[in-house]
Amino acid sequence: MTDKAAGTLLYLDGVNKAFDGFKAINNLSLVLEPGEMRAIIGPNGAGKTTMMDIITGKTKPDTGDVLFEGSTDLTRLDEAKIANLGIGRKFQKPTVFESHTVEDNIVLALKAKRGAFATLFHQTTKAEAARVDELLATTRLTDKRAMLAARLSHGQKQWLEIGMLLAQEPRLLLVDEPAAGMTDAETAETALLLKEIAKTQSVVVVEHDMTFVRDLGVKVTVLHEGSVLAEGSLDVVSSNPKVVEVYLGR
Amino acid sequence: MITGFLLNGFDTRARIVVAILVAIALLVPAANLYLPADHPLHVPTYAVTLMGKYFAYALLALAVDLVWGYCGILSLGHGAFFALGGYAMGMYLMRQIGTRGVYADPILPDFMVFLNWKELPWFWYGFDMFWFAALMVLLVPGALAFVFGWFAFRSRVTGVYLSIITQALTYALLLAFFRNDMGFGGNNGLTDFKDILGYNVQADTTRATLFALTVLFLALAFFIASAIARSKLGKVLVGVRDAESRTRFLGYRVENYKLFVWTLSAMMAGVAGALYVPQVGIINPSEFAPANSIEAVIWVAVGGRGTLIGPIVGAVAVNFGKTWFTGVLPELWLFALGALFIVVTLFLPKGIVGTVQAFWANRRRPATPAALAAEPAE
Amino acid sequence: MRYFSVLITALWLMLSAVAAPAATVIADADLTRLVNQLGVGGFDEADAAIGSLAATGDGRVSAILDALGEGDLFVRKTDKAVVKAEAAGREFKLTDPVTGADLGTAPKAAVEKIRVNNRLRRTIAAAVGTLTLRSDDPAVRRSAAEAVMKSKDAAAIPALDAAIAAETDERIKVVMVAARAAAVLESDLPEADKLAAIETIGDLGGRDALAMLASYTGANGAVGEAARKASTSIESSLLLWDAAQNITYGLSLGSVLLLAAIGLAITFGVMGVINMAHGEMVMIGAYVTFVVQEVIRTSAPDLFDYSLLIALPLAFLVSGGVGVLIERSVIRWLYGRPLETLLATWGVSLMLQQAVRTIFGAQNREVGNPSWMSGSFTVGELAVTWSRLWIIVFALVVFAGLMLVLKRTPFGLQTRAVTQNRQMASAMGIRTPWVDAFTFGLGSGIAGIAGVALSQIDNVSPNLGQGYIIDSFMVVVFGGVGNLWGTLVGAMTLGIANKLLEPYAGAVLGKILLLVFIILFIQKRPRGLFALKGRAIEA
Known part of the structure; x- marks a missing residue:
């Protein structure tokens, strides 16, 4: 089991999770290589969000293995520990600290000691300031740095959240529907941004928007009723009769 | 590192507030002690004590605001920490009475002699020493808050559930302290104090000094709270208030942050209680009443939660109103207080200070951080 | 003290119930004739007279016997009639013991008290007990039995035996059996009877039974042993x-x-x-x-x-x-x-x-x-x-x-x-x-x-x-x-x-x-x- 996981970044095997008898995740197995970018698609209720919850420690699976970098058992850790291991997560609904400035949002996300006393006496270093500038530039929010996050547009909040994810310097990013509620132009730019990120980090993108997935041009996993229905390039899976059936109805 | 932290807190606004408080701490006692009684600016002793009480309440309000305004934890049980601090001080004052009590027992306070107790219970040991009592003023509320918070935050009890169990906590303590065999004077509590550190508690000079100390402690607490609010930890706390799970997924141990600010706040409340008791001359179980804790919350709401000046303004204003009402229209006070709860939550969610700040901020430039930092937390 | 007041209450209940027109069996004249026999002759004759009065089963008899026991019955010297007399100043106020009719007053010298000794008192108590235990009113029977239970009077045992045999109401019978057992324990009957009594009380259960046994648990010998055992078993059921x-x-x-x-x-x-x-x-x-x-x-x-x-x-x-x-x-x-x-x-x-x-x-x-x-x-x-x-x-x-x-x-x-x-x-x-x-x-x-x-x-x-x-x-x-x-x-x-x-x-x-x-x-x-x-x- 652990041998099979060796050399992988994320390894899920035989994962099950039921809520009051409803099987949200059903014998799910998924392997992600280091540096890989993966798109996950699937109809509503396919278990995409629950899968993210399990990886990030929000939900504990009933059975199954969830391993990070081949050896770390994620099912035993809580959210904070997993985040500090280097797994960042972006929510479906953009979640930023609305009563902080854009800059403070990034500062809070910067990789640093997370202990209460460390933050109490923390002073921003030059290196950190430079990193903040860099991230603001990447997410195109430099001119909004003093603005309260609450005043950003929906798309800008999505970008700010991605920026916060990057500030954590994670080895794996889990991105839930980054294009939801965006204009076409924003969607295209987001795809570019994610591809840029994927050069240095592993990324899992959950998305509904097929155009967006096509823009990403990566390997696709189709989830259905809590387990993997098909895997491969978008063209391969979209010609798979089972996938067509699930998406178009029987 | 620590100096940096302290400098952080000492911004212009904090400097102004601390300066005003220090001025009050010096001028009011001076006007009481050195101006002749017929001088227009003379402050009578009863007024000094009354204001001292208000400022002790202000310190309690500041403690409530630190957890509620900055971390979103609505405590309906801070009165418990306040009362525990008060009891610790009261125990010291009881032991200072010595043979001057009704039964003239050199060791046992009157109520123990009355209950036919033969020796001092173990938990009264050491309270004859001021330094020990002062330490307990911090440690007892702090330890209770730590244990309570350790359980509550770890199991992620939040929102109204947490509010209700904090209320149950103070209610349980209320019932416990009413019992005679708890050893804290039962129903009557601790009273008839004679002196503190050798000075007569009734003397004008002692009262003026206690007033000054109360205001100075308030200034110190304000300064600490201000430094915390401006530190990265303060920003994490606001993050917890506004988006707890985001904070968690960024890798912050939310429960540790809550526990830190919760325990600190309980200690502040304990200090407030300890300053309050020698000035009012009594501490009894009714200080644990849930209604008291909720009243402290409304001081914060009136003044403006999530601002540090707000709770001070609110506590002083509401208690001044209370004194005035109960003197002039006693039967109307509860109507007024009840209406205050409703009006503030419905029409003034940011409180007085928050609303004024938002107004000025809007006039200067739209939406500065200060204005929105006072946004109500959910 | 409390026990005493309970006894009084029980008696009062009994008497007031007896006073009700429950069981008039014989005519006033016959009863009067029997009552008058009380004043004739010495203790033996009085004893016999009490027996014949009790045998009537008349509801009024127990009140009359009580009066006798209290020393309230007198013989009027003029006609040898038995009257109830009550001191009123220097004179006596007389009433007819059977009908309760006012017979006017008489000087103290005109009447003579019917004397009772301890033997007669026992006879009276037994007769009264029997009478009330056999009353037609179930409430009276019950309180009579309860009175015996409190007094633990061994003299009442024969009366109780008779009453138990005749009793038709099961609930009252239970009380009577308990009363009998209580009386047996206080009597000088043989140990075997006492052991049986303890068993009876033990079977009865409840707080009263426990109180009844309490005074014997300290006793030596088989009785104490049995009482302790019965108490323990009652206590455990009481706990439930x-x-x-x-x-x-x-x-x-x-x-x-x-x-x-x-x-x-x-x-x-x-x-x-x-x-x-x-x-x-x-x-x-x-x-x-x-x-x-x-x-x-x-x-x-x-x-x-x-x-x-x-x-x-x-x-x-x-x-x-x-x-x-x-x-x-x-x-x-x-x-x-x-x-x-x-x-x-x-x-x-x-x-x-x-x-x-x-x-x-x-x-x-x-x-x-x-x-x-x-x-x-x-x-x-x-x-x-x-x-x-x-x-x-x-x-x-x-x-x-x-x-x-x-x-x-x-x-x-x-x-x-x-x-x-x-x-x-x-x-x-x-x-x-x-x-x-x-x-x-x-x-x-x-x-x-x-x-x-x-x-x-x-x-x-x-x-x-x-x-x-x-x-x-x-x-x-x-x-x-x-x-x-x-x-x-x-x-x-x-x-x-x-x-x-x-x-x-x-x-x-x-x-x-x-x-x-x-x-x-x-x-x-x-x-x-x-x-x-x-x-x-x-x-």
Whole structure:
């Protein structure tokens, strides 16, 4: 089991999770290589969000293995520990600290000691300031740095959240529907941004928007009723009769 | 590192507030002690004590605001920490009475002699020493808050559930302290104090000094709270208030942050209680009443939660109103207080200070951080 | 001393019952003739005369014999008639012992006291005992047997034997058997008889039996041994009865909690609204009961037994109306902000308390119990008061009624729909603001009728509600928010736990322990006993 996981970044095997008898995740197995970018698609209720919850420690699976970098058992850790291991997560609904400035949002996300006393006496270093500038530039929010996050547009909040994810310097990013509620132009730019990120980090993108997935041009996993229905390039899976059936109805 | 932290807190606004408080701490006692009684600016002793009480309440309000305004934890049980601090001080004052009590027992306070107790219970040991009592003023509320918070935050009890169990906590303590065999004077509590550190508690000079100390402690607490609010930890706390799970997924141990600010706040409340008791001359179980804790919350709401000046303004204003009402229209006070709860939550969610700040901020430039930092937390 | 007064009471009961025209067997003249025999001759003749009097079985005989025993019977020297005499100044006031007719007065020298010795006294006691033990009135027989049980008079054993043989009422027979056993233990009968008596008492069980055995458990020999054994077995069964008694207390406390909490379970559990003024809705209901009773007292006192029935709908309407008013004026602006709702409704509660204090005064108000709510009855060793029983029944009826409303009516359906998905319900044409208002009104109205019930067992004062608000929240939170069954189980569990703890920890400490337990419990299971599970709730 652990041998099979060796050399992988994320390894899920035989994962099950039921809520009051409803099987949200059903014998799910998924392997992600280091540096890989993966798109996950699937109809509503396919278990995409629950899968993210399990990886990030929000939900504990009933059975199954969830391993990070081949050896770390994620099912035993809580959210904070997993985040500090280097797994960042972006929510479906953009979640930023609305009563902080854009800059403070990034500062809070910067990789640093997370202990209460460390933050109490923390002073921003030059290196950190430079990193903040860099991230603001990447997410195109430099001119909004003093603005309260609450005043950003929906798309800008999505970008700010991605920026916060990057500030954590994670080895794996889990991105839930980054294009939801965006204009076409924003969607295209987001795809570019994610591809840029994927050069240095592993990324899992959950998305509904097929155009967006096509823009990403990566390997696709189709989830259905809590387990993997098909895997491969978008063209391969979209010609798979089972996938067509699930998406178009029987 | 620590100096940096302290400098952080000492911004212009904090400097102004601390300066005003220090001025009050010096001028009011001076006007009481050195101006002749017929001088227009003379402050009578009863007024000094009354204001001292208000400022002790202000310190309690500041403690409530630190957890509620900055971390979103609505405590309906801070009165418990306040009362525990008060009891610790009261125990010291009881032991200072010595043979001057009704039964003239050199060791046992009157109520123990009355209950036919033969020796001092173990938990009264050491309270004859001021330094020990002062330490307990911090440690007892702090330890209770730590244990309570350790359980509550770890199991992620939040929102109204947490509010209700904090209320149950103070209610349980209320019932416990009413019992005679708890050893804290039962129903009557601790009273008839004679002196503190050798000075007569009734003397004008002692009262003026206690007033000054109360205001100075308030200034110190304000300064600490201000430094915390401006530190990265303060920003994490606001993050917890506004988006707890985001904070968690960024890798912050939310429960540790809550526990830190919760325990600190309980200690502040304990200090407030300890300053309050020698000035009012009594501490009894009714200080644990849930209604008291909720009243402290409304001081914060009136003044403006999530601002540090707000709770001070609110506590002083509401208690001044209370004194005035109960003197002039006693039967109307509860109507007024009840209406205050409703009006503030419905029409003034940011409180007085928050609303004024938002107004000025809007006039200067739209939406500065200060204005929105006072946004109500959910 | 107490034992003595019990004896007197028992005798008085016996005598007053005997005086009733229960069993006149023979004519006054015949009885008078027999009574007159008492004054003829010495002790032996008097003994015989007592025997023949007792043999008549006449209901008046025991009073006459009692008078004889007390030394109140005299012989009138002029005609040798036996009269009852009472000192009145220097003279005696005479009455006929049979008819009670006034016979005027006579100088002291005109009468002579019929003397009694100890032998006669025993004969009299036995005769009286037999007479009352054989009375036609079951109540008299019962109290006669109970009197023997207290006096443990060995002389009564033969009379009891006869009475037991003749007794047809099983319940009275049991008392007689117990009385006989008690008398046997005090007598100088052989050990075997005493052992049998102890066994009889042991089989009887109960607190009285334990008290009867108490004086023999210290004795040496087989009797002491048997008494100890019987006591232990009674004690262990009594322990069970005690537990059962505490459970009935617990059930009734649980019902009170249920009544107070169930309205809260709707506003907090179903609507998610924290109503700190909930206790005041209960208080208003209690005051409605007070007002109804005042009106009845002054205008239609005959209706007093119906006062609670009249108060119930009124309390529901008044509290419900106040609830709707609060919802429309305050709470509806605060949906989705539970902490603010909490503070605003606390303000409402302060104002309501003060309003009631202004109108009715701060002191406790007297609310009476209708006749069907007073008194109690026993089942085995259990004492159950009617008020407790009615409150349990009432709480369960209210619970069932509420379940029906929520599960079976269109209004309930709409409420549940709004609870689950406000937007969708609104889109389906449900007027969500009205559903909110009425649901809140329903919860408040139920608090009002809880107030009617609580007015029967608690002080009606402006602070009535404050005492229940924390308990009610504990019940709802403990049982699991959003689940009425959880509220039922939570209320009963906490009620019973409270009462079971009380004997060991005392009332206040028991309550503190329970609060601490709930505080710990909530931290372990933040969503209560019957939590709704699932992804939606965890989000």
